[in-house]
Amino acid sequence: MHPSRNVPDPAELAPGFQDTGRSIYHSVDSNISNIDFNRANIPLVEMVTLPDFQDVEEVRAFLQTYIKLVQDLQVCTGDLETGALRVDVNINVTGHERVEIKNLPTISAIVNAIRYEAKRQTKVVLDANSNSPATGIETRGWDGRKTYHLRNKESAVDYRYVPDMELPKVKLDVDSLIPQIQLLLPQPISERLDTLMSSPHDGGHSLTLRDARILVNNDTLLEFYTECWNNISDDRIRLKLINWLVHELLGTLTKSEVEFSPNLISSSCFTELIVSVESGEITKPNGKLLLLHLVNNREDQQKKVLEIAKEFGMLASKTADAHASSEVENVVNEIIAANKKVVDDIQNKGKVKKVNFLIGLCMRQTRGNVQPQVFEEKIKQILGLR
Amino acid sequence: MKANIKQVRSVNKKFNIFTSLRTNPTPPDPSPYAPLGNTTYAIKDNFATRKEPTTCSSKMLEPYISPFDATVVTLLDQSGSSCIGKTNMDEFAMGNSTIFGHFGPTLNPVYGQAQDLVESYNETQFFTKDTVSKDDGEVITSELAHDDNHPHRSSHSYITAKLYDNAFERISQDQRIVGGSSGGSAAAVALDLVDFSIGSDTGGSVRLPACYTNIYGFKPTYGRISRWGLVAYSQSLDTVGIMSKDLNTLWKVFTSLDLSDPKDPSCLSESTRESIAIERLNSKKNVGKKFKVGIPVEYQLEELGANVKSSWKMLLTKLQESKLIEVYPVSVPSIKHALPTYYTLCTAEASSNLSRYDGIRYGYRVKEDECNTEVEPEFITTRNSGFGAEVRRRIILGNYALSSYGYDSHFMKATGVRGMLIDQFNRIFRDRNCLVHKKHFQSTAGVDMLIVPTTVSEPPSIVDFSQMDTVKSYMNDVCTIPMSLAGLPTISIPYGGDSMGFQLVGQHGQDYKVLEFARLVEAAIAK
Numbered sequence: 015m016h017p018s019r020n021v022p023d024p025a026e027l028a029p030g031f032q033d034t035g036r037s038i039y040h041s042v043d044s045n046i047s048n049i050d051f052n053r054a055n056i057p058l059v060e061m062v063t064l065p066d067f068q069d070v071e072e073v074r075a076f077l078q079t080y081i082k083l084v085q086d087l088q089v090c091t092g093d094l095e096t097g098a099l100r101v102d103v104n105i106n107v108t109g110h111e112r113v114e115i116k117n118l119p120t121i122s123a124i125v126n127a128i129r130y131e132a133k134r135q136t137k138v139v140l141d142a143n144s145n146s147p148a149t150g151i152e153t154r155g156w157d158g159r160k161t162y163h164l165r166n167k168e169s170a171v172d173y174r175y176v177p178d179m180e181l182p183k184v185k186l187d188v189d190s191l192i193p194q195i196q197l198l199l200p201q202p203i204s205e206r207l208d209t210l211m212s213s214p215h216d217g218g219h220s221l222t223l224r225d226a227r228i229l230v231n232n233d234t235l236l237e238f239y240t241e242c243w244n245n246i247s248d249d250r251i252r253l254k255l256i257n258w259l260v261h262e263l264l265g266t267l268t269k270s271e272v273e274f275s276p277n278l279i280s281s282s283c284f285t286e287l288i289v290s291v292e293s294g295e296i297t298k299p300n301g302k303l304l305l306l307h308l309v310n311n312r313e314d315q316q317k318k319v320l321e322i323a324k325e326f327g328m329l330a331s332k333t334a335d336a337h338a339s340s341e342v343e344n345v346v347n348e349i350i351a352a353n354k355k356v357v358d359d360i361q362n363k364g365k366v367k368k369v370n371f372l373i374g375l376c377m378r379q380t381r382g383n384v385q386p387q388v389f390e391e392k393i394k395q396i397l398g399l400r
Numbered sequence: 401m402k403a404n405i406k407q408v409r410s411v412n413k414k415f416n417i418f419t420s421l422r423t424n425p426t427p428p429d430p431s432p433y434a435p436l437g438n439t440t441y442a443i444k445d446n447f448a449t450r451k452e453p454t455t456c457s458s459k460m461l462e463p464y465i466s467p468f469d470a471t472v473v474t475l476l477d478q479s480g481s482s483c484i485g486k487t488n489m490d491e492f493a494m495g496n497s498t499i500f501g502h503f504g505p506t507l508n509p510v511y512g513q514a515q516d517l518v519e520s521y522n523e524t525q526f527f528t529k530d531t532v533s534k535d536d537g538e539v540i541t542s543e544l545a546h547d548d549n550h551p552h553r554s555s556h557s558y559i560t561a562k563l564y565d566n567a568f569e570r571i572s573q574d575q576r577i578v579g580g581s582s583g584g585s586a587a588a589v590a591l592d593l594v595d596f597s598i599g600s601d602t603g604g605s606v607r608l609p610a611c612y613t614n615i616y617g618f619k620p621t622y623g624r625i626s627r628w629g630l631v632a633y634s635q636s637l638d639t640v641g642i643m644s645k646d647l648n649t650l651w652k653v654f655t656s657l658d659l660s661d662p663k664d665p666s667c668l669s670e671s672t673r674e675s676i677a678i679e680r681l682n683s684k685k686n687v688g689k690k691f692k693v694g695i696p697v698e699y700q701l702e703e704l705g706a707n708v709k710s711s712w713k714m715l716l717t718k719l720q721e722s723k724l725i726e727v728y729p730v731s732v733p734s735i736k737h738a739l740p741t742y743y744t745l746c747t748a749e750a751s752s753n754l755s756r757y758d759g760i761r762y763g764y765r766v767k768e769d770e771c772n773t774e775v776e777p778e779f780i781t782t783r784n785s786g787f788g789a790e791v792r793r794r795i796i797l798g799n800y801a802l803s804s805y806g807y808d809s810h811f812m813k814a815t816g817v818r819g820m821l822i823d824q825f826n827r828i829f830r831d832r833n834c835l836v837h838k839k840h841f842q843s844t845a846g847v848d849m850l851i852v853p854t855t856v857s858e859p860p861s862i863v864d865f866s867q868m869d870t871v872k873s874y875m876n877d878v879c880t881i882p883m884s885l886a887g888l889p890t891i892s893i894p895y896g897g898d899s900m901g902f903q904l905v906g907q908h909g910q911d912y913k914v915l916e917f918a919r920l921v922e923a924a925i926a927k
Binding site for chain 2: 174179182
C-alpha cells in the first residue's frame with residue numbers, strides 16, 4: 015500500500031514559501047476560527063517523501079527521527095501540536111486513487127489515522143466491483159477516531175499562485191556554500207548515539223540505547239554529562255556516571271516535578287559526590303541523601319562534599335577504624351540476637367540470601383553510615399558462613 | 401511656470417482632466433539651487449499622496465487617503481516642483497482611453513470641444529497629524545480626521561469636479577480619445593496647465609496619450625525610477641513615466657527621479673547604476689556620430705495606417721539627410737507574440753494585486769443593507785460594485801491564467817516568450833543590457849536605437865471607441881508593448897501631424913542615450 019502519485023526526486027523538492035496564514039481556534043465548541051495573515055517573513059519549507067513506507071512503524075520512526083533532526087539543526091521546534099511542523103499523509107491501495115489526510119496534530123494521530131484509513135480503503139476496495147476504482151482522489155480529515163471526507167478533486171482549492179515579481183533574484187554559489195554549511199552542522203544524531211554506546215576501548219561510554227537516547231534527546235543534559243565525564247579520570251567510576259545522572263538525579267527531579275537544568279547542580283560538585291561514593295568514602299544511601307541536600311541548598315555546592323558529609327556525620331565507617339569496628343560488632347550482635355528465626359533460616363535451612371535482610375537492619379540501625387560490605391563481612395564471620 | 405488656479409479650473413471644466421485639484425497649491429520651500437524650482441506638475445491618481453485622495457479613478461478607492469507619499473512625490477518636492485493636482489486615468493491604469501473611469505472621461509485637447517463637462521466644483525477639507533520617521537525623515541500621516549479638534553494638525557484642502565448628468569452627451573462630435581491610461585496627465589501638459597506631468601506606463605500608458613496629444617512621453621528603463629507609492633497594477637511591467645512639451649524639462653525631471661530606493665526592491669541598485677553610469681557620459685560623445693537605427697520588420701503591421709507609414713518613412717529620410725542616422729533592418733521575431741503575452745502576464749499580476757481590495761483594508765465598502773450577509777461577508781458585493789467592467793474582466797482573465805488549468809499553457813508560456821523577446825532585443829543592440837553580463841556584439845556591431853511608430857493610426861472617435869470590441873481596443877497597444885515586456889527605455893516624440901508620434905527605443909539601461917538622441921532628432925526635425 016503506497017501512494018501512486020508521480021513524486022519527483024525529494025532532493026529537488028525543497029521549495030521555499032512564505033507562510034500565507036494560519037488558523038487560530040479559540041474554543042472547541044465555537045464555530046468561529048480566526049485567521050492570522052500576519053505571517054510575512056515566516057518561511058515555510060515543504061518536503062515530500064518518496065512513496066516507500068512499508069509499515070506504520072516506519073512512519074512513526076521516520077517522524078521521530080525527522081522531528082529530532084529539525085530540532086537538532088534548529089530549523090524549527092518540530093512541535094506538531096502548535097503547527098510548527100505539519101504532516102499530511104497520502105495513502106492508497108495500489109492501483110487506486112490517492113487519499114490525503116490532513117489535520118493530524120500528533121504522531122499517534124498520524125499512526126492511528128493510517129491504520130484506520132488502510133482498513134477503510136481495503137474494505138471499500140473489497141466491497142466494490144473489482145473492475146472500477148473504488149476510491150476517488152479526495153482529502154480527508156481526522157476526528158480522533160475516524161477519517162472523514164473534506165473535499166474531492168472538483169471542490170479542491172485552486173490557489174492560483176503567482177511568482178512574486180518583486181523578489182530580487184538571488185544567485186547562490188552552491189559549490190562553495192555546501193562545505194561551509196556542512197562545517198556548521200552538528201554531528202549527526204546516529205553518530206552521537208554510536209559514540210555513547212560503543213565500548214570504552216573505542217573511546218565510547220558503554221551506554222545502553224535507552225540511556226544514550228535520553229542524553230541525545232536533551233542537549234543540556236548531554237552537555238552536563240560530557241562535562242562530568244571529563245571531570246572523572248577513573249574509568250570504573252566514569253561508567254557509574256550514567257546511573258547517577260539518569261536514575262538518581264533525574265529520578266529525584268521527576269519526583270519533585272522539576273526539569274533538569276545545569277543550574278541545579280554544578281558538574282564539579284556532582285562528580286565530586288559520585289567519586290566520594292564510588293570510592294567508598296560515603297555510603298550509597300547517604301550519597302543519595304547528600305545529592306538531594308545539594309540540589310535543595312545550592313550554596314553548599316561551594317563546599318567540599320566530604321566536609322558536608324562530615325558535618326552531617328555521613329562519612330562511611332571502614333573496617334580499619336577500630337572504634338567503628340567494635341561498634342559494628344555490637345550492632346551485628348544486637349541484630350542477630352533480635353532475629354533468631356532469620357538466623358535459623360540462614361544457618362539451618364540454607365536461605366543464605368536472608369543475610370541481606372540482616373544487613374538492611376544493621377544499616378537502619380546505624381543510619382547508613384557504615385558500608386554494607388562491612389556488615390556483610392561481620393555477619394558472615396559471626397554466623398560462620400564462609 | 402506659476403500655477404494659474406483660475407485658468408486650470410476653467411480649462412478643466414471642458415476636458416475633465418483632474419480627479420482632484422489642490423485648493424492652494426504651494427511650492428515647496430524655495431531653494432535657489434532646486435533644479436525644478438518655479439515649475440508645476442500634475443500627477444496621475446495612482447501615485448500615493450498625503451494631501452488628497454489616491455483613487456486610481458475607481459469607486460473602490462474613492463475615499464482613500466494615503467498615509468505616505470510616493471517616492472516620486474517626495475523627490476519632486478525636494479527638487480522644488482509644485483504639484484497642482486492629480487489626474488484622471490483609466491481605472492487602475494487598465495485601458496488606453498481614459499474614458500470609462502469612475503470620474504468620467506478626459507477629453508483630448510487636440511480636438512475641439514464646445515461644452516463643459518464639469519458642472520461645478522466641491523471643496524473638501526481634512527486634517528492630519530504627521531509624524532516624521534527617524535530613519536529617513538519620511539513624513540507619515542499617523543492620524544486623519546475630517547474635523548479639526550486638535551491644534552497640532554495640519555490642514556489639507558482639495559476640490560473635485562461634479563460632472564453634468566448628461567456629460568457624455570455634451571462631448572463634441574469631433575472629439576477623439578485622449579489615450580490612456582495616463583490620459584489626464586497628457587491633457588494637462590498639452591493644455592499648458594503644468595510644465596510636466598507624471599504618469600505610469602505598464603504597456604504604453606504614457607507613450608500612447610503623449611502621442612495622441614502631440615507631446616513627449618518618456619518611459620524609462622524598468623526599475624530606473626522607484627515605484628514606491630505607485631499603486632501596483634502589474635509590478636513586473638509598471639514604470640514611472642514623464643510627460644512634457646519640453647525635452648530639457650523632461651531631462652531635468654528624469655535626472656531628479658533617477659535614484660535607487662530601498663523601498664522598491666525592483667528599483668535598480670546603486671551597483672547596477674554605477675555599472676551603467678558611463679553611458680550618461682558617453683551620450684555626449686555620440687554627438688556628431690551617426691546613430692545606427694534598427695527598423696524591426698515585425699513593425700510592418702497590416703493595421704499600420706497609410707499616413708503613419710508615410711510619416712515614418714519621411715522621418716527616417718529626414719534624419720538620414722541630416723547625417724544623424726544610418727538605417728538597418730532588424731528582426732525581433734517574438735514581437736509578433738507580444739500582445740497576447742502582455743495581456744496574459746499583466747492580467748495575472750493584476751488579479752493577484754487587486755485581491756487586496758476587499759472592502760476591509762482600503763477605501764470603499766458596501767453598506768451592510770446592500771448586501772445579503774447571510775450568503776457572503778460583504779466582499780463579493782463590494783468588489784462587484786466597486787470595480788468597473790474592464791477591471792473585473794482583467795481580474796477574471798488573470799485568474800484564468802493563474803489557475804491550475806491555465807498556468808502552464810498560459811502564464812508559464814507567456815513568461816517564456818517574454819524571456820525570448822528580451823534575448824532577441826539583446827541580440828540586435830550594440831549596448832549591453834545592464835542586467836545581462838554577456839554581450840552579443842563587439843562595440844562596433846549592433847544598432848544604437850530603434851525608431852518605430854507609437855500607434856498604428858490616429859485615435860478613434862469617442863463614439864467609435866465606446867462601441868469597439870474590447871479585444872480590438874487592446875490592439876491600440878500593439879506598438880508600445882514590446883518595450884514594456886523588455887523594460888526598454890523609450891520616448892514617444894510628436895511627429896507627422898496631430899496625434900501621431902514615433903518611439904525612440906534604446907537598450908535596457910540606455911536612458912540618457914535615448915534622451916540625447918531625442919534632442920538631436922528634435923533639432924534635425926526643426927531644420
